[in-house]
Amino acid sequence: MFKNLFNYSTINLILINNSHRVLALMLLSLHAFLIWGSNAHYLQQTFFLCTYALFLLWQPIWRSTEKLSKPALFLFIGVGVLGFLYINWWLTALWLSILFGLLGGRIFSVETRVNRVIHILAASYLLSMLLLWVVPKLLNASNDLEAATFVIRYFIPLLPIVILFIRSQTNKSGQLPVLDFFYTLLLMLVALILVLGSYAIGTVNTVNYIQVMFITIFSLAFVLIAFSLLWQPSTRFSGVELLMSRYLLSIGMPFEKWVKNIASLGEIESTANGFIQAAMVEMTSLPWVSGVSWLADDTQGKLGESSNHQTNFNFKDFHMTLHTNWQISPALYVHVKLLTQIMGEFYDAKRREEVLRQNAYMQAFYETGSRLTHDIKNILQSVGTLVSAAQQTEDKDNEALLTLIRKQLPVLNQRIASTLDKLKAPGEDKKRVEKMSAWWKNLQLRHTQDHIEFIAGELPKQDINAEVLDSVMDNLINNAIEKAKYQPSTMINIEMQRDAEQRFYIDVTDTGKAMDAKIANDLFKKHIASHNGLGVGLYHAAQDAKQAGYDLSLDSNVNGAVRFRVKLTT
DSSP states (O other), X not given: OHHHHHHHHHHHHHHHHXXXXXXXXXXXXXXXXXXXGGGOHHHHHHHHHHHHHHHHHHOSSSOTTSOOOHHXXXXXXXXXXXXXXXXXXXXXXXXXXXXXXXXXXXXXTOOSHHHHHXXXXXXXXXXXXXXXXXXXXXXXXXXXXXXXXXXXXXXXXXXXXXXXXXXXXXXXXXXXXXXXXXXXXXXXXXXXXXXXXXXXXXXXXXXXXXHHHHHHHHHHHHHXXXXXXXXXXXXXXXXXXXXXXXXXXXXXXXXXXXXXXXHHHHHHOOSHHHHHHHHHHHHHTSTTEEEEEEEETTEEEEEEOOOSEEEEEEETTXXXXXXXXXXXXXXXXXXXXXXXXXXXXXXXXXHHHHHHHHHHHHHHHHHHHHHHHHHHXXXXXXXXXXXXXXXXXXXXXXXHHHHHHHHHHHHHHXXXXXXXXXXXXXXXXXXXXXXXXXXXXXXXXXXXXXXEEEEESSOOOSEEEHHHHXXXXXXXXXXXXXXXXXXXXXXXXXXXXXXXXXXXXXXXXXXXOOOOHHHHHTTTTSOOOOTTSTTHXXXXXXXXXXXXXXXXXXXXXXTTEEXXXXXXXX
């Protein structure tokens, strides 16, 4: 099986790379059919079958790697049977016109210069034989070209012979060049106009065929030149090209207006389902549409009435069935398919907007809950510090402990009340303003551990947002305390200083090991999972500090000096 497949692929590749030689053999057999086939009917049939077989090997319409469908197979067989049984000069003229159109269409699709020359030579041969041999037979005017018979018989065949010995550039991909349907149809019509025009002029006017040929050729040339000037003129007139483009973009519907309406619906409608329903209403407003049904994800609907003419359009997860009053044309099908893609893109955009809104909504809940959870955690840690101090206090220090509790309980009460207010109204930002000196003393009272040292010179006299600074400092100090549990010799220094610009800042420094570079780089940018609690709390602390006008940063990250800095920028 694989051997047969290899042989078939190899033969197919050889045929494609030598298609110009197959073309030359087809033209030579066609020449024999035209010149010597008319002498005997059996020779004519034989040469026709030979020409047709070579055409099937060369034909650029169906790729030889594809399996022919039954309609295509019946078409090829039908053409062969028709030519074999009923071949005449009119069918021959039609056959040559079709071949001229196919070759002319490939002239505009091939890329290399050599292949373009090959097709120009082949098209020249076909046009020469059509005008100098076939059309005179239709007009019974072969005697008018008696002097050129020798040239027609023996010199014109040199064109396909030259093609046979030209070395064409091989196609490594094994793919045939794309056939330009528009140019193929246009050149075939030009050839038919030459045939019919020459026949009409030769029948009406009893003139020499050479005169008929010149009249036909120059008349057609004049029409083509005039049309080319009108197609894209240099004057202020927009030209036939623009008119044709506008027509193609407005077949059955005002294209620009419809797209503008869809874009307006995309701005008005906030949901994907609302947009698609409005777009379907816009679709049913077209005069040739009787109804429409659609399916988009789990949403489906139907508008209008059903008809016998239904066309399905699909784009990603959007499916639409259009019911029309008549069968839509291929050009209109292309337009509606394009419009379906536009609607599908808008629908996908609306779905993404809904997902983003939902994610933003859930993110807001998460951010609020995470911040309040961390505030509660800090409060509980402060309570735990007081409880720990009470457990370690001896009887002679009861008075000092009582004084500490009396000072800290109102602060804890305020923080608990503030947290409860945030739970009731997460969007409201309430400040607890204190003097820096008072806040600094309370911070020292909350953290009286032996391995924590507070250092301060002149304290600023400005008011600060005590709620935010409590949250930030509690995070920094508690993280350092957690770190000290894993590294018992770690000391923590909390120092307030003034920089060169006379702005105050607070440093929280521990003498433990440095953090990983990756964790340090992402510390205030996103949530980070870490065994000692760094990451989530510092992320929210940095966000709160920024909103309050402060700046939290990692100033140093080396062994023995891991320093966080809070700049009081306001």
